[in-house]
Amino acid sequence: MSNAEGIFARLKEDHDDHRKLLDEMADTSGETDRRKDLLEKFTKEVKSHAAAEEQALYSTMLRKPPTTDETRHSVAEHHELNEALNDLAATDMSSSAWMAKFKQLDHDYRHHINEEEEDHFPDFEKHLNDDDIAHMEKVFDRRKEEEQESAEVTPEKKGDAKE
Ligand SMILES: [Fe+2]
Numbered sequence: 801m802s803n804a805e806g807i808f809a810r811l812k813e814d815h816d817d818h819r820k821l822l823d824e825m826a827d828t829s830g831e832t833d834r835r836k837d838l839l840e841k842f843t844k845e846v847k848s849h850a851a852a853e854e855q856a857l858y859s860t861m862l863r864k865p866p867t868t869d870e871t872r873h874s875v876a877e878h879h880e881l882n883e884a885l886n887d888l889a890a891t892d893m894s895s896s897a898w899m900a901k902f903k904q905l906d907h908d909y910r911h912h913i914n915e916e917e918e919d920h921f922p923d924f925e926k927h928l929n930d931d932d933i934a935h936m937e938k939v940f941d942r943r944k945e946e947e948q949e950s951a952e953v954t955p956e957k958k959g960d961a962k963e
């Protein structure tokens with residue numbers, strides 16, 4: 801059994817929280833405080849999770865040739881996720897377009913975390929040494945906390961994105 805089990809369990813714990821928030825958001829309707837609060841909570845939580853995941857895990861995997869491609873793929877999905885969150889925040893909550901965009905984001909994000917859990921993490925585990933694992937354990941929670949303090953809802957329509 802690998803020592804990496806702890807850090808991957810920690811990341812999956814966050815994913816489970818995200819799945820719950822998605823379930824709760826799917827249950828909302830119209831421009832309500834509940835929908836607004838949940839979207840803000842989900843946005844800050846997921847942006848800080850993704851940033852800390854990049855700093856703790858993907859920065860390490862990028863340095864290892866066998867996992868470089870998987871890493872690029874995941875980091876590109878984080879970027880798309882940020883754009884989708886910003887686009888959703890810029891969409892009128894009382895319109896039917898909001899739920900359509902939410903459903904797409906829900907689908908894409910669940911696909912992303914399922915892929916991390918089922919394909920990437922087991923693969924990454926084979927390439928991690930004890931120093932990598934110690935680094936990841938040290939960095940993830942600290943970075944997530946710091947990222948959470950600065951994470952924001954930044955409404956921006958998809959077509960207007962600058963990058
Ligand atoms: Fe991720």
Ligand SMILES: [Fe+2]
Pocket residue numbers: 811815849850853913916
């Ligand atoms: Fe993740």
